[in-house]
Amino acid sequence: MEALLQLEGIEKRFGDTEVLEGINLTVGKGEFITLLGSSGCGKTTTLRIIAGLEVPDGGRVYLSGKDVTNLAPDKRDVNMVFQNYALFPHMNVAENIAYSLRLKKVSKADIKTTVKDALDLVQLPGYESRMPNELSGGQRQRVAIARAVVNKPKILLLDEPLGALDLQLRRQMQKELKRLQTALGITFIYITHDQEEALDMSDRIALMRNGHFEQIASAEEIYNRPKTTYAAQFVGGANIIKGTVKYLKSENAVIEVSGGEIEAKTRGAQIKEGDRVTAAIRGENLEINPASETYSGLAATVTDKSFSGGMLRITARLADNTEITCHRQGIDCQYAAGDNVKLALKDAGAVLVDLEGGI
């Protein structure tokens, strides 16, 4: 894939706070990449640096191979959809969308057709003469997107564009954004703190934390093979178990943990018997069984259960007080708080995290 945008060792400080600690990122042409992280992790600052609204204290920004680190925002082929939409309140929808076209001295007739096409694209035909304050949140969102893409930028930056919308509208807009991205073929750099949104939409996810990237990988990779405890927990809320390596078995390690032993993927990391390691296990990779001789697995005691989204979450506690949550479909459950159970690992559902040198 052709590298369209490159961030090299970007640093940024606001006063005494280090917001970005020298981050590197390469984004390809036509890619949908999501910067995922909790608030204050530096994702908005990263986006503003790409847009040119902020100048980094260190590092370089390359756009199509050209150094644009100190280039003003109006000189960059990059457009942004602001979190609060930032529609010009004194202009109607058509004037908002035409703002950048007027600057380029496009003829009036061309502006009219381009604006019409843009409104068709975001499914708001005939809204030309509406004022921003006459639109709903979702409609403003669409206008903001139309305004940003009408210029055919190389990259569209989206700063939590769905943050202010209700859940139903969010899901709908997610699909539409994805459709738009495919239709336009523009690179999207998308910011969100919602991991489900990130997993659903992105080609790649760049998980951010305290001004650095924890992991940059496809949704599948991050979900199945999280690199760190943070990545495992932030994306999909995996269980974390600490234990000691008992012996190695081809690509897996057998780890002794509280209440039994589990097998986890080592991902080629250099570990040996007796090492203290951390493993991440997805809730859906655990099976819960009664505590009897017929079943193997980790001995645990049920502490809690909850039902949401068609999924039952049973929380159990190991002897060393590690909490483990198992997921399963349907609401039926024969276990109650206080029951002794055994937790069995399905397939090779555990993976070691926080390793030096692993993939």
Added chain:
Amino acid sequence: MKVKNRAAKSSLLMAMPMYVFTILFTFGPLIYMFALSFMRRQATWGVINEFYAGNYLRILEPVFSGVFAESFKLALITTFFVTLFGYPFGYFMAKLPPKHKNRAMLLMIVPFWTNSLMRLYGWIIIFRSNGILDSVLIALHLSEKPLRLLYTYPAVVVGMVYVLLPFMIYSVYSSAEKLDWSLVEAARDLGASKTYAFLTISLRLTMPGLLSGIILTFIPSMGLYFIADILGGNKVALVGSIIQEQLLRARDWPFAAALSVALMAATSLTLYLYRRITRSEDLEGLV
């Protein structure tokens, strides 16, 4: 529906004192003044109770109409300079970080705690020949002899601008503070230069503040006469000073009233035309 009616009634009742006050102390005197302007003066003191239009005809005499023109010119010049200095001041003040913003606001307000007459006498000390300004300029070799600025037209303009500037600054400031900075960023992001973004976004959205600032400057500067008296000596005659003179010294109350009515009419007409030209619906309830 009944409840709503009762609420409306009680709020009307609550507003009653305000209506009474306004009628008694604003409309009352205005009507009295208007009536007075159509009466004739008595030889020594008081008025003769009969209809007389001569006061208004007298205003048309060159001596008086010239003064009107002079006042209008000074008001325009003052408004121009107040806008020139006040707009950027208020605009950038709104962009300061909160801590500095409050400090700047305090610095602007503190002089208000001193009577403006007192502050104008301060300008006399600065402007008078061999005063502070002259001494500084001569010491810096920027001027060889005293400028003798006191009792000149520029001194009056400086005084007017000085007194009226805070109204413009505050007016622009309150408008600029509400300006969402991300709109300017969006404009820049969409390809606008700093100047173009300022003109199409910042200036346009702070226009209500600028317009009300202009009005808050222009109206008082038509009537302010004590600044011209103090810093202009007798050289700059304004409508305000003539009204004062007619009222207190010549004791021609009807003529003073006629001049006041004419001044009010001129100011209102200017505002009306101004509103027509700018087609401004958003003067923040000032006009």
